[in-house]
Amino acid sequence: MRILIVEDETALREQLQSALTAEGYAVDAAADGNEGLYQGSEYPYDLAVVDIGLPGMDGIELIKTLRQKDHQFPILILTARGNWQDKVAGLEAGGDDYLVKPFHPEELKARIHALLRRAAGRASSALTFGPLQIDTASKQVTLEGAPLELTSYEYNTLEYLSREPGKVVSKTELTEHLYDQDFDRDSNVIEVFVGRLRKKLDPGGTLKPIATVRGQGYRFTLQSTATGTIE
Structure with missing residues (x-):
């Protein structure tokens, strides 16, 4: 997941x-509204954290302009102002x-987790695909327990x-959404991660959770067995 901070x-x-970053997110940052607008318009983010009291814009x-440009990623507002008018x-x-x-870092993380779940249409942080379970809050993965x-x-x-089982995801999309600007964007690096994942997720070669779509990218093949979705 790639997050933009504008503060x-x-x-x-x-x-x-x-x-x-310690939570495993790819994070970009901007110090003013104009830079935040540029980054938010140019790069694919999954969520933005935006302070209200920014210099420039x-x-x-900034939020109005991003929405006018049809950027639909969730936005968490930060404000030092306590009155309800600013929140509204x-x-x-x-x-x-x-x-x-001021706020506690754990509250920020919890709000971000909730917004990402909501954006993905999930009520729970636990994703279950048969014997495979992914907890997006704790970032823990279990296979058959x-x-x-x-x-x-x-x-x-x-x-x-795994966010959209069955969807073909290109190597370019993976690098743009998951890794920051300093990441080695050689496509062979993504192939290494996927290869290691396959071995860990499917040591017996029976699940086949990640398929390669030649010339296009990768597809997560397992279907969710959980029922906790948000309508």
Whole structure:
């Protein structure tokens, strides 16, 4: 998952970037509204965290503009302002949720998890595909009840592919959504992650959870056996 942080306070921006990177997200950051608009328009994000009080273009105008440009990723608003008018203005501009500063990092993570689940149409953080279960909140994967040891890159690849079973995902889409701008974008690197995933998810060669679609990318072949979806 790739997240954009737009926050002008350097210490807080770096703290958020570090905390979310440690959670396994690919994170880009901008220090003002104009840079946030550029990045939000040019790169494919799964979620943005936007401060209202930004220099240049303020956060409310940034959110309005992103929505006008038809960018539909969830937006979590950050504000130091306690009055209800500012919260309402941010939500009416197109924000999906808000946090008032100061806040605990765990609350931020929980809000982000909830927004990503909602965007994917899921009520629960647990994705179940027969013997395979993926918990997107704890980022834990189990196979027939036994935990699997995955690297952050392997986990990110698995979670993204499993979000839409049956959909063909290109190598380009994987790198754009999952990895930050410093990631080695050689397509062979993605092939290595997928190859290692196959061995860990399917040691007996019976599940075949990830299919290669020649010339197009990869498809997650397992179907969800869970019923907790959001209508």
